[in-house]
Amino acid sequence: MSYNLKEELKKEDRLSGGHRMCAGCGSPIAVRTVLRALNPEDKAVVCSATSCLEVSTFMYPYTAWKDSFIHNAFENAGATISGVETAYKALKKRGKLDDTYKFIAFGGDGGTYDIGFQSLSGAMERGHDMVYVCYDNEAYMNTGIQRSSSTPHFADTTTTPAGSVIPGKLQKKKDLTKIMVAHGVPYAAQTTFMGNFSDISTKAHKAIYTPGAAFLNIMAPCPRGWRYPTEKLMEVTKLAVETCVWPLYEVIEGKYILSYKPKTKLPITEYLKMQGRFAHMFKKGNEWMIEEAQQEVDRNWEALLAMCGEL
Amino acid sequence: MGIRERLSGNEAIAFAMKQINPDVMGAFPITPSTEIPQYFSTYVDNGQVDTEFIPVESEHSAMSTCIGAQAAGCRAISATSSCGLSYMTEMLYVAASDRLPITLAVSCRALSGPININNDHSDAMSVRDAGWLMLFAETNQEAYDNYLQAMRIGEAVSLPIMICQDGFITSHAIENIELVEDEKVKAFVGEYKPEHALLGKENPMAVGAYATPVYYMEAKRAQAQAMMDAKDVIKKVGAEFAAMTGRSYDLIEKYEMDDAEEALIIIGSSAGTAKEAIRELRAQGKKVGLIKIRSFRPFPADEIAEALKNVKAFAAMDKDDSFNAHCGPIYAEVCAALYAKGIFAPKGIDYIYGLGGRDVRVESIQHVYAELEKIAASGETGETYRYLDVRE
Numbered sequence: 280m281s282y283n284l285k286e287e288l289k290k291e292d293r294l295s296g297g298h299r300m301c302a303g304c305g306s307p308i309a310v311r312t313v314l315r316a317l318n319p320e321d322k323a324v325v326c327s328a329t330s331c332l333e334v335s336t337f338m339y340p341y342t343a344w345k346d347s348f349i350h351n352a353f354e355n356a357g358a359t360i361s362g363v364e365t366a367y368k369a370l371k372k373r374g375k376l377d378d379t380y381k382f383i384a385f386g387g388d389g390g391t392y393d394i395g396f397q398s399l400s401g402a403m404e405r406g407h408d409m410v411y412v413c414y415d416n417e418a419y420m421n422t423g424i425q426r427s428s429s430t431p432h433f434a435d436t437t438t439t440p441a442g443s444v445i446p447g448k449l450q451k452k453k454d455l456t457k458i459m460v461a462h463g464v465p466y467a468a469q470t471t472f473m474g475n476f477s478d479i480s481t482k483a484h485k486a487i488y489t490p491g492a493a494f495l496n497i498m499a500p501c502p503r504g505w506r507y508p509t510e511k512l513m514e515v516t517k518l519a520v521e522t523c524v525w526p527l528y529e530v531i532e533g534k535y536i537l538s539y540k541p542k543t544k545l546p547i548t549e550y551l552k553m554q555g556r557f558a559h560m561f562k563k564g565n566e567w568m569i570e571e572a573q574q575e576v577d578r579n580w581e582a583l584l585a586m587c588g589e590l
Numbered sequence: 591m592g593i594r595e596r597l598s599g600n601e602a603i604a605f606a607m608k609q610i611n612p613d614v615m616g617a618f619p620i621t622p623s624t625e626i627p628q629y630f631s632t633y634v635d636n637g638q639v640d641t642e643f644i645p646v647e648s649e650h651s652a653m654s655t656c657i658g659a660q661a662a663g664c665r666a667i668s669a670t671s672s673c674g675l676s677y678m679t680e681m682l683y684v685a686a687s688d689r690l691p692i693t694l695a696v697s698c699r700a701l702s703g704p705i706n707i708n709n710d711h712s713d714a715m716s717v718r719d720a721g722w723l724m725l726f727a728e729t730n731q732e733a734y735d736n737y738l739q740a741m742r743i744g745e746a747v748s749l750p751i752m753i754c755q756d757g758f759i760t761s762h763a764i765e766n767i768e769l770v771e772d773e774k775v776k777a778f779v780g781e782y783k784p785e786h787a788l789l790g791k792e793n794p795m796a797v798g799a800y801a802t803p804v805y806y807m808e809a810k811r812a813q814a815q816a817m818m819d820a821k822d823v824i825k826k827v828g829a830e831f832a833a834m835t836g837r838s839y840d841l842i843e844k845y846e847m848d849d850a851e852e853a854l855i856i857i858g859s860s861a862g863t864a865k866e867a868i869r870e871l872r873a874q875g876k877k878v879g880l881i882k883i884r885s886f887r888p889f890p891a892d893e894i895a896e897a898l899k900n901v902k903a904f905a906a907m908d909k910d911d912s913f914n915a916h917c918g919p920i921y922a923e924v925c926a927a928l929y930a931k932g933i934f935a936p937k938g939i940d941y942i943y944g945l946g947g948r949d950v951r952v953e954s955i956q957h958v959y960a961e962l963e964k965i966a967a968s969g970e971t972g973e974t975y976r977y978l979d980v981r982e
Contacts, residue, residue, distance in 0.1 A: 324662070324788045339799035347788040349661055350798035351654055351684055358651035361644065362616060362658025362666070363788055369613040369642040369664055376789060398654065401647035 284475040290315050291345075293323070298343040299335035303509025305472065305499030305516070306332050306414045310385060312476055313412055313495070314346070316483035322346065323381045324367075326360040328390030329353035331421040332414065354394040357402035357411055360384040364407045381487050382409040388429035389419040392455050403462040403492045410486040413455065414499035424504040428453040431524075432575060433568050434556045436504070441559035446568060451575060459494040460530045466491075468529035470538070471498035471516040478527055478538055485529070498525045506555025518550040523580040528587060537587040544580070547573045592768035592835060599727070599760035602734035602767055603669065603695045603753070604629035608639055609775040610741065612693075613664035613782075616644040616655030618674060621707045622757035623697035626669035649674035653681035653692075660690040661797045663787025665741065667692070671757055672699035675713040679720065682750070686721025687813060688797055691744030694722070695737065696754040697761040698858070700946040708947020709757040711857065712910035714886075715919050721813055723751040723820055724887040728861045730755075730765040735837055736884075738770060739827045741779055746823045747816040752887075756859040758947070770835060778834060817888050824885055841890035843882040846872060847897055850879025852962035855894065855924055856907040857883045860943075860950045864907075867955035878959050883920070891927035898928060902966035903937045905958050909944045917975050918942055937971045943978035954979050 293314035300307045310332065317323055323346040327333040333350045336343040351359040360382050370376040384402075386395055391413040399411055418436050419425040425438040432451045435441040439448040456469045466489040468482040479497065486493035498519055502509045519525035522545045527538035548569060551557040560568045584590045597605060604626050607615070615634075617627035627643075634643045646652045652668045659666035670678060675696060685692050698714050700706040714724065723744060727733035733755040744751035755761055770778070786795045801809055821841060828839035843861075846868050847853060854864055861882040871878045881897050883890065898904055906925075908918025916922075921940035928936065941958055944950045958978065965971050 322794075326658070334800045337796060337799050339801045339805045342796040342799070344796060345794065347790075347794040348796045349658060349788060350800075351657055352680060355651060355654035355681070358616075358646060358654035359658040361651075362614065362655030362660075363662045364658075365614050365616075365642045365644050365655065366659040366662030366664040366666070367789060369640075369659075370662075370789060372640060372642075373613070376791075378791075380789065397647060398651050401651050404647070405644065 282475070282477045282481060284477070287315055287476070287480060290319055293317070293345045294336065295343045295345060299338070300331065301502060301509070303502035303512050304331070305416065305501070305512060306387070308472060309412065309414045309479070309497040309499045312479050313383065313483040316480055316487055317381055321379045321381055323383055324349065324360070324363050326351070326356050326363065326384040328356040328384070328386035328395055330387040330390055332385060332387065334421065353390055355398045356384040356386045356390060356395055357399035360409050361402040361405060361407040364409050382407070383487065384409065384411045386411070386413055387420065388413060388415045388417060388427045389421070392429045392453055393427050400462065403459060403464050403494060406492050408490055408492070410493045410495060412495045412497060414497050416499050416501035416504060417452070418501070418504050420501045420504045429455065432572055433560055435559060436556070446559060446565065456494070456496045460533065463533070464492045464494055465489050465532055466493040466529070469496045469525070470527055471519060471525055472513055473517060473520055473527070473539070482529055504556065507553055511553065515553060518545065518553065521545045522547050522550040523576055524550050526580060526583055528583060535583070535586040537584065537589050540589065547576050592770055595767050595769050596764050597730060597767050598625070598762050598764050599730040599733045599755045600625035600697060600762065601629060602730045603737055604633070605769065606734050606737040607667060608633045609772050610779050611639045612641055612667050614642050614644065614655070614659035614666045615668065616646050616652045616659070616666065617668045618646050618649045618652045618670070620649065620671045620674035622699055622761045623669045623671040623674070623695065625761070626695055626697070649677040650681060653678040653685065656692045657681060657685050657688065657690060660692050661688060661787065662789045663784050665782045667694070669695040669697070671697045672701055672713045675717060676701060679717055682717050682720035682722060684798070685750045687809060689748040689813070689816070690750060691741065691748055692750040693740045693744060694750065694752045696752050697757040698754050699757040706946040709759050710909045710945045710947070712945070714752065714754050715910045718887060718919060721749065721817070722887060723749050723817070723885070725751070725753055725885055726857045726883065727753070727755040727760065728859055728882060730760050730763070731767050731837070733760060734767060734769070735831065735835070735839065738775060738778065739831055739839065741782070742827045743820065743823050745782060747820045749816050749820065754858070759859040768835070774834060778831070821888050821890070839884060841885040842893050842897065843884060844897055845880040845882065847879035847881065849877050851877040851902045851966055852959055853879045853881060853898060853901045853904045854907055854955070854958065855881045855883065855904060855920055857886060857920065858909065860907065860909070863950050863952055864955045867952045867959065870952065871956060871959055876959065876963070889923050889927070891923070891930065894924055895927045895931040895933055898924070898936050899933045901936045903962040905962055906938065906940045908940060908942050911942045911945070937965050937969065939965065939971055939974045939976060941976050941978045948979060
C-alpha cells in the first residue's frame with residue numbers, strides 16, 4: 280500500500296498535545312511520526328531516556344503518552360526496554376498475555392551516542408525485538424546546549440563556545456548509525472522530516488515490524504541550540520538532506536540502500552548559514568572552517584554512495 | 591520433612607531461584623556472586639526453569655532490565671557483589687521509588703580500592719539508604735530461607751529486597767542445608783499479581799514520572815511508610831515460614847541475651863564465630879550475649895534498644911567503615927535507637943572489623959568481650975571508634 284500523508288494523519292495521535300516541548304522542536308514530531316507507524320490495533324510500551332522529551336511529557340500527575348510508558352534514567356533506555364520486551368516474552372510463553380505489543384525506546388543524542396551508548400549496544404547485540412529511536416539534536420539540550428559526540432565539527436555550544444582561541448567544537452560528529460549497523464542488527468536507518476514524511480514514516484514502520492533489534496536515527500533540530508527561527512524547522516532538515524550533511528539511507532540485513540539522492544548537492548553553507556551555532560564560521564578569517572566542513576561532508580557522502588553501490 | 595543436601599551459599603540461592611521459577615533474570619558476573627547466574631543459566635538452558643535470562647553487558651543494565659521487567663508485570667531477579675552493586679546504585683534508588691519488588695541476591699564483598707575480592711559489608715552498607723529491604727544471612731541455610739521469604743515480603747509492601755550473604759565465607763563454603771520441597775516453595779511464594787503493570791490487561795501504565803517539589807516529598811513519605819510497614823510483614827512471613835519448616839525468623843536474633851552484661855551487635859557470618867566465642871566465655875561464667883541483625887532495612891531500632899537496655903556495655907561490629915572519623919553504620923543506628931528510647935545506661939563502642947576478608951577468629955571476638963568487660967567494670971568507654979585485628 281502506498282504512503283499517503285492524509286490517511287496517516289487520520290490515525291489517532293499516540294502522544295497527545297499539551298505537553299511542554301518547545302515550539303519548533305523536532306523531537307515530538309519524530310515521536311508522533313514513529314508512533315503513527317504502529318498498526319492502530321497493536322499496543323506498545325514506550326521508554327524514554329531522561330531528556331527534554333521525558334521531563335516535558337510526563338510531569339506527575341500528567342502524561343502525554345497514551346501507550347504504556349516507562350522512564351528509568353538517562354543512560355539506560357536500551358536496557359530498560361529490553362527488560363520490558365523480555366517480560367513480554369516471558370508472559371507470552373506462560374500464556375498470561377495474548378495481545379500484540381511493540382517496544383520502542385526514545386533517547387536524545389546525549390542518552391544515545393554518549394551516556395546511554397553501552398546500554399544501547401548491549402540491547403542491539405542481544406537482539407531484543409524492539410526499536411531504539413535516537414532523536415538527534417546534536418547536543419545536550421536539556422541541560423542547556425552542551426556538546427555531545429554527535430555535535431558537528433565547529434559548532435558553538437555552551438561547553439565548546441566559539442572563543443578567541445578555540446573556535447567551537449574541535450571534534451567531528453560520531454557516526455552512530457554505522458556503529459549500530461556494525462552490531463549486525465536486521466534494520467537500521469537514518470531519516471528526518473522531509474516533504475510528506477514518507478521517508479521517516481516508511482522507515483519507522485519497517486523498524487517496528489522487522490523482527491529483532493532495529494535502530495532509527497532521526498535528525499530532530501532544536502531551535503534553542505541550533506538557533507533558527509522556530510517556523511524554519513522543516514527548512515533546516517530539508518537543507519541538511521540537500522547538502523548531504525544528513526543523508527537518508529537504510530541498512531537492511533547489512534545492505535546499505537540510499538533513500539534519497541539530491542538532484543543538485545547544495546553547498547554546506549546553505550545549511551550552516553541559517554543556524555546561529557555556526558555563525559562564527561562565516562566571520563572573516565574563518566573560511567578554512569567552512570572549507571574543512573565541506574570536505575568532511577563530501578568525503579562522508581562519497582563513502583556512503585560507495586557503500587550503497589551508487590558510484 | 592525437608593530435603594537434606596550440602597550446598598554452597600551461591601548454590602543455595604540459585605536453587606531457591608530455580609524452585610521459585612521467576613519470570614525474568616538480568617545479571618552480570620562479578621566475584622563472588624558469579625556462580626548464581628552461572629547455575630541459574632544452566633537451569634535455563636536445560637529447561638529446568640522457563641525463566642527468561644538476559645545476559646546484560648553490565649550491572650547497571652542488569653538492574654535496568656529488572657526495573658523494566660518488573661514494571662511490565664513480571665517477577666525480576668538479579669545477583670551481584672561489590673563494585674557491581676555500586677554500579678547499580680543509581681538504579682537501586684529508582685527501583686525503590688518506582689515501588690518495584692525486585693529481588694537481588696548479594697554475595698557481599700569489599701569495595702575497591704585497594705581492589706579486593708573478599709568479604710566485608712562495604713558494598714551492601716553503601717546502598718543502605720537506597721530504599722531497599724535488606725536481609726542478611728549468617729549461614730547458607732539462612733541465605734536460602736531468606737530468599738524463599740524475599741518475594742512475599744517485598745511484594746507485600748511494594749519494595750525491592752536484597753538477600754545478602756557473606757562472599758566466600760558462605761557463598762563458596764559448602765554446608766549442610768535443609769531444602770524445602772518444590773511444591774511447598776511454590777505454594778509459599780505464590781503468584782505475582784501486581785495491581786498495575788506496563789503490560790496490564792486493562793489499562794496502560796506510566797512509570798517513572800518527573801515529580802516537581804509539589805509531589806516529590808509525598809512520594810518519599812509513602813516509601814518511608816512502606817519501609818515501616820515491612821517490619822510486621824517480615825515477622826509475619828517469618829512466622830509462616832517457621833510453621834512450614836520449623837526454622838523461625840525475626841528481625842533480630844538474640845543469643846544468650848537474657849542475662850547478658852556485655853553484648854555484641856553483629857551482621858552476617860561472623861555471628862557464628864561470635865556464638866562460639868560466647869559458648870567458651872559462658873563456660874567461664876562470663877555473662878556475654880549477642881544480637882544478630884537479620885533485617886538491616888527496615889532497621890529494628892525498637893527491638894535492639896529493648897534487647898540492649900539492661901546490658902552494661904556493648905560493641906557494634908561494623909564490617910565496613912563510614913569514614914566519618916567517628917563510627918560505622920551499625921553503631922550510629924544502634925546509638926540513635928537507644929537515644930530515641932531514652933536508654934542511656936549501656937556504654938557502647940564501635941569496632942570496624944573483617945575488612946577485605948581479614949579473618950575474624952574466635953579470639954578476635956573474645957578480645958572484644960574482654961574490652962567490654964573492662965568498660966563495664968570501669969564505666970569508662972575510652973575510644974569508641976576502634977579497629978579490630980589491624981596492624982597500626
